[in-house]
Amino acid sequence: MTEQHVKSVKLFFQTFANHLQRIRDDGTDANQAYRAQILLGQLHQFEKSILESDGDLAAEGGDQRAFKALLSLEDCGSLAQWLVAEQNAFPVQAVFFLDSRGIWTLLAGEGPVPDRLRVEEWLTRGRVARLADERPCYTCYLYGQPRLILAFRDADESNASARGQFVHFISRLLPLFIQGRVKDAPSTLGGSTGIIAKDVVFLEVLGLIEKAAKKDVSMLLEGESGTGKEVIANFIHRKSPRATKPLVAVNCAAIPAGLIESELFGHEKGAFTGAYHRQIGRVEEADGGTLFLDEIGEMELAMQAKLLRFLQLHEFHRVGGKQKISVDVRIVAATNRNLKEQVAQGNFREDLYYRLSVMPFTIPPLRDRVDDIVSLSRYFFEKYGESFGIAELDIDPMVFDLLAAYDFPGNVRELENLIQNVLVFAQSEKIKPLHLPESIRGLDPKGMEARDGSGRMRKWQKRSSFGRRFKMRARSRSVDSAVEASAEVPDWMRSIPRDNDELKQLKQDIQNFASDLTLKLEHRFLKNLLDRAEGSMPKASKIGNINRTLLYKMIDRTKHLEEDQADSD
Template structure:
């Protein structure tokens, strides 16, 4: 087998791997897996007729991949079963913080140095390589995060570059959040982040955490500002001390000064004993001022004085109290505009915004939707004493199509609703609240670019060319020899044709209804299909609203 033939095999195998990851129907998965198994068998037969040096990839032990069902099995294949690559180092991490050296002698300090080495990107950014300690290290990413590092060199006569490419494609699917959802990036109990925007933000917050610089988090309600403030605290030297949160919008105007700075007995009617305020309780820790844009101007003046001097008086008190506290503030308002409208002090704004960060809305970071969905699904299934249910792929389509004006808080509430509606059974689009589904039609959902789809790829133009059938026939390890075997192959081809025909009709209807503004009379007139038949077609393709 020539190098070109080997390359074609990998491209075809990778294509089927992509399609397999998108399938939901069990029969389709089995058919696709059978085709891939046949491809491996055909490939191994082809290379077995050559010497090991000529075949090169024969020593991949590709058949072993059929038995890989977990990340542990994958590493067993990489380290022990494949023999195309002399593996010297294999380093893996399950989260953003913990590296595990599965093979090799690198120490943690060297791994950190390697992480920061310049990367030469390969395969359009699918993976990269870096030169370190006079060796070439291959860096593999999943969930937009560096998760696997390999080093070594191809064995004599083997195609090590193709081995590295195969690892890049298989590994990313083994740990991708929209495939297994086993361990999304969780740095502590409440934080889940996989979107590139979120990961960049976390990197910036982690750099700010060790300092005592005042941080301002600006973003819409429900975007997780308090969770991020906790993240800063937990990565700071103050993490062993208290994190004290104050919701400035939830405290009545007349009580917020007392809530922040405390009061002495008799300071006002009802003050029957001394009260220690939030600022004092946060001594040596972190004080989180949420919704600070709602704070009264009078209290803003006292807060500004405290930020300048790190000291204050309790309400009704004469004693000067000094504390050591780190301030993190958050708001869903435009504070610059509030300053212009004289609703917020400009000097306080400048004090608070030493290190401002914009927290993006959930619709701006769609890569977080699915990991968050699975995180909350497991949490509330456990809380409701239910098993974690299966989820239809169309549910993910809806999640991606929806704008989530309430951000993460709305997603969290939605998941509780879906769990209660489904009662532990498979979650489908029928379990979504009507108020949410009414915001878009089936046809609008179909037109959204999404990661999840039940669609089967269609041949180009209006006819089916022979390439797909030729590929199917080529994938057979041997031709049918009996009438029963011939019938079985014919049946498989007919079933595939039915699936393509059904999907063609569905695509036709989606396009027709979109062009006609979802008007049945107009669609009937334009297509030449009478209304009764059109309703039947919409019904059997699942598009009838």
């Protein structure tokens, strides 16, 4: 690489970085700022590898090849033309752009606009979708809307993965190139809470989450991808006493393992090649507020240990720095993995799991929230109808029935993308079942009724499996208490307090009674479990599906019952 080349690479990255820093520091849109911050982290990595590669990038991945090609661009303003002109790595035949009126225009290259926007694969965090079309065509989403279609010349299936990665990369650059062309990009949050919820079970969970949000403890959100964990993390922050302080989101899966420590804790100038400036980490940025650790299950063990140390001490030092920095942040973590299973498999630290899951919540999948399907659909039809410039939407009610009958493996994100596609496909006609994908159009809500008595019922039963866990817990407690108490029903069970003092006293008696029963239950459970485990704690922990620390705590708090029993024997 000539000196001049090195200079232009540095200049290119510096311009890019300045632009990203402005977006990040602008502070008007937390999601934009978050994306800019992630790109900034990656930018340093790209710059480093390009400068170190000495021009030889043949063996490197799609992102780096794309960056290499980008270097030849003098003017970054014409992404589409560059994509078509750059024929070496990924020959693009045409690029189409969806404007804010909902009309696709050919930006560069040649060919008809793909008329079927059926998503096939490569749907990655809602950013890129491959279309079910003869030619390999991909859609890039911006702010949740399809904005760009890339049609490739090469249809060779063995290159599909590389093409997908390339489009994914382009989708990350997209906001920078089409700035100003997208008017009023809709925010991911709408309404006063930003959450559309009608389903009773989901509302119940949200009620519990809202209560927990007010307590200053770590919260863990588990649930399938696209169920709304990030939306709920925002909700938690806004309902917490830290609402006026920053909410900083870090996607642990999106940041390469080698960069995550400096992303979280920052680095000092010169800490590693490419660390030209001191950089404040996300933890420090979140001081006083909330740090949202998304996809925490993807974090590597070595980083888990560092995070744990920070959670224990509330202090850290920047990479390459010596000074200890103290911060006060509340952690909300989310994962679409089963973290307990990850712990059992040795992929996630148990101690970190317990630190993070002081208040754990499982976000139910959309198929278990059938009432939400309809209200979310209406919400997305309105939201995207408006941004696509459709003045009045006319929707056949059957569309909602069919949507409610579908299982939505991709949850709310899938529903959101689907509705955008339906709107594009319907081109402002009345929206009818024929505009829905075949897999949904083919569903028969009436047929489900015939099979299960009622389509809604089938959904309701499925959905309530989640709610049952709550209800059963509540019920089993009251049933157990009643059974236990039946032999010795205390007087207060039937008494009516005459004044507040009596009421308080009776309430206290009930609480004492309930905690006695709970201890007795724990004692019986422990005895039986340890018998089955032949006295072995590791075995008891395994077969009882209970963490050992908790087992010891339980033994400790029920040991007086053991002693009482020994005395009476």
